[in-house]
Amino acid sequence: MNRSAASRPRPHSRKAGGRRREEHCKTEEKADDVAPRGTCTTMCPISEVRQREAQNRLHHFEVLAGTERNRLPRADVCRAVKEYSRPAAGKDTTRASELRPPDVLLKTVCYLVDDVAACPSRQPWTEVYSFVFDRLRSVRQDMVIQRVSGPECASVLERTVRFLLYASYRLCGQPLRLYDPHINDTHLQESLSWLLECYSEGQHQHQDEFQALSLLYNLGSPRALQHALELPHKVRHSSPVQLALALNRAYMERNPVRLLRLAQRLDFLQACALHRHLLSCRRDLLLLYSHGHSSRNCRFPIQKLADILSLECSLAAQLCQTHGIHVNGDYVVFSKGSFTESPSEELQCAHMHKLVDDKQQDLSLSNIIHGIA
Amino acid sequence: ETHLKIHYILPREEQVLEAIDTRDGVFCAELLSFKHPHVANPRLQLSSPEDKCQQVLEPPYDEMVAAHLRCTYAVANHDFVEAALPVMFAVTLDLRVFANNAEQQLQKKGKGKVGDMLEKAAEQLMSCFRVCASDNRAGIDDSKKWGMLFLINQLFKIYFKINKLHLCKPLIRAIDSSNLKDDYSMAQRVTYKYYVGRKAMFDSNFKLAEEYLSFSFQHSHRSCQRNKRLILIYLLPVKMLLGHMPTTQLLKKYDLMQFTDVTKAVSEGNLLLLNEALAKHETFFIRCGIFLILEKLKIITYRNLFKKVYLLLKTHQLPLDAFLVALKMMQVEEVDIDEVQCILANLIYMGHIKGYISHQHQKLVVSKQNPFPPLSSVS
Numbered sequence: 001m002n003r004s005a006a007s008r009p010r011p012h013s014r015k016a017g018g019r020r021r022e023e024h025c026k027t028e029e030k031a032d033d034v035a036p037r038g039t040c041t042t043m044c045p046i047s048e049v050r051q052r053e054a055q056n057r058l059h060h061f062e063v064l065a066g067t068e069r070n071r072l073p074r075a076d077v078c079r080a081v082k083e084y085s086r087p088a089a090g091k092d093t094t095r096a097s098e099l100r101p102p103d104v105l106l107k108t109v110c111y112l113v114d115d116v117a118a119c120p121s122r123q124p125w126t127e128v129y130s131f132v133f134d135r136l137r138s139v140r141q142d143m144v145i146q147r148v149s150g151p152e153c154a155s156v157l158e159r160t161v162r163f164l165l166y167a168s169y170r171l172c173g174q175p176l177r178l179y180d181p182h183i184n185d186t187h188l189q190e191s192l193s194w195l196l197e198c199y200s201e202g203q204h205q206h207q208d209e210f211q212a213l214s215l216l217y218n219l220g221s222p223r224a225l226q227h228a229l230e231l232p233h234k235v236r237h238s239s240p241v242q243l244a245l246a247l248n249r250a251y252m253e254r255n256p257v258r259l260l261r262l263a264q265r266l267d268f269l270q271a272c273a274l275h276r277h278l279l280s281c282r283r284d285l286l287l288l289y290s291h292g293h294s295s296r297n298c299r300f301p302i303q304k305l306a307d308i309l310s311l312e313c314s315l316a317a318q319l320c321q322t323h324g325i326h327v328n329g330d331y332v333v334f335s336k337g338s339f340t341e342s343p344s345e346e347l348q349c350a351h352m353h354k355l356v357d358d359k360q361q362d363l364s365l366s367n368i369i370h371g372i373a
Numbered sequence: 374e375t376h377l378k379i380h381y382i383l384p385r386e387e388q389v390l391e392a393i394d395t396r397d398g399v400f401c402a403e404l405l406s407f408k409h410p411h412v413a414n415p416r417l418q419l420s421s422p423e424d425k426c427q428q429v430l431e432p433p434y435d436e437m438v439a440a441h442l443r444c445t446y447a448v449a450n451h452d453f454v455e456a457a458l459p460v461m462f463a464v465t466l467d468l469r470v471f472a473n474n475a476e477q478q479l480q481k482k483g484k485g486k487v488g489d490m491l492e493k494a495a496e497q498l499m500s501c502f503r504v505c506a507s508d509n510r511a512g513i514d515d516s517k518k519w520g521m522l523f524l525i526n527q528l529f530k531i532y533f534k535i536n537k538l539h540l541c542k543p544l545i546r547a548i549d550s551s552n553l554k555d556d557y558s559m560a561q562r563v564t565y566k567y568y569v570g571r572k573a574m575f576d577s578n579f580k581l582a583e584e585y586l587s588f589s590f591q592h593s594h595r596s597c598q599r600n601k602r603l604i605l606i607y608l609l610p611v612k613m614l615l616g617h618m619p620t621t622q623l624l625k626k627y628d629l630m631q632f633t634d635v636t637k638a639v640s641e642g643n644l645l646l647l648n649e650a651l652a653k654h655e656t657f658f659i660r661c662g663i664f665l666i667l668e669k670l671k672i673i674t675y676r677n678l679f680k681k682v683y684l685l686l687k688t689h690q691l692p693l694d695a696f697l698v699a700l701k702m703m704q705v706e707e708v709d710i711d712e713v714q715c716i717l718a719n720l721i722y723m724g725h726i727k728g729y730i731s732h733q734h735q736k737l738v739v740s741k742q743n744p745f746p747p748l749s750s751v752s
Contacts, residue, residue, distance in 0.1 A: 222665060229655075229659045229665075230659060253668075253671055253719075254672075255712060255719065257712050257714070258712050258715065261711075261712075287722070288715065288722050289714075291721055292714070292717060292718025292719070292721040292722060292729065293730050293731075295738075298731075298732075301732070304732070308711055
């Protein structure tokens, strides 16, 4: 039940021992306040470099050029990055020499973006993704242990979110053993929530951008929408957030025509965020039209349909056929009886990426992830 | 004789109220403690003190005192088994209240994740719940199962606060399958139905939501204006989605005039007024968590507007352009004929319009019989 809790006074228990308990709590609080502070100045602690080198567990992106064929390849200290390690009993993750302070973490992230992710010579990109994904996870781990917060935390998380959003689009359709969209989604949501929490205090340059990305990625989520409605006025009325809200409204009103039309106004990264919802939006349009235009004499021009679906004609025709909609030359025949929900295997989201593709143009990946549009 | 009891009760509850207001924690604790002599006072022994407490005290203190009074009653009757439950009630209630306070303190310091304290409290309550639910030993009168609904209501409060409504499902299932469900006190059942109704709203199950919230509203204690108003805040949007508009009289009675323009706009099919009304009272609607549901009224408003177009043109073959003109008159931004088709297609799909769109002729062809079925018969 809603109550104006702020105005209610609260009874303090001052029974015998209460004061002692209060003081005890204060000292405990102080102890909790001292989070470990890292002193490692390199992207990977030297101890880990030596250990992995000796155990032949270097990633080939970390190997010193020319030593790849050695029995034990040598580490390139400028390219070794601390890997993620699962917390385990007996493992001390708080040794200062192995923790990287916030400025080193940001440098690490920049290296991962500019020299690995955005490096065109590194192929295949699924391998690049795996490496960067893992190393970013380790960066977040260092942040958690040191309880980093505020703008330093936001800078790292913003790049992480942009990377994961881009990946969700770029690797869409790849085989499961190379890329798991569900795992990507879990980490993306985690990073996004953490980032939005950082934003709840103080001013942040990119807040508008990320509140909008969250709304697009989580299209139709009541939780994301309620959060957005409660944002400070200035953020809520910024143009990226307003556009994202408009798309959500079109979704909630079940107007996919409007939704796809508004989607044309999104920039590349926003389109990446929205992209996983596009297939179901298009499907919904076909469902609604199957009912709304259902008549024996129905002749709906394929070109028109392709326009409102934001697809090429041939793909539009394929999508129709997948859903049991009869295609007759230049026209389709809508009929509520013949529409089928379950799509066949052949037509995947990845074949219909043109809407997003076109937006990338000559933007470099580096600029996309650093947020320099 | 009841009057006399209430008269004697009153000063004591006001004592509690005063103690709360002056932040006199010590005295307050005493009043709720079993070691204080007041416990022996026969005048304080009421078996169903909730209503009286609700009238004098604000939540959560009303519940705390009521639980305490139930306890004194049970203990006075040497019914320690019966007393055990109210003690649990009081303790679990304290737990939730303290978790709430802890949350707010943490939030002020910018520490911890929102909802952590409340989630922990919920875990504790769930263990109590499991104990009660699995109590098969005692006879029905002594059964701990009587504690179930109270606990569930506490858990609901927490889950709603931390926005994890899906956790309500197993609890609802437990009550649905219980044979005690209609025998709990009315106060508990009213609270239960309120939350289940709100959950049904969230799940877009509007017919069910109407049933539960109506029950809650009708069986709420007459004198508890505050509770009835709270229930109404959620019942109104649901009823409007089902086509039943509230009277101005009702809105005035419960101080809910924020809904007047919304009501007017929807019934007239006036999209412009609807958008203005939603914007005007945005803060209130968002705070109550009903803004998103009220936006769903747009579809009903489209339906009402389009019905007017149909009645005006007096034909069964309506040019799509007519609907576009109507929308433009309502200052709907950037709408074109394609979007009009989509809105109409959706209305047909939902059953609000009986007919079909002919793209070739750019017309909406409606059924000659009842093309706009009454709202209550749809969805």
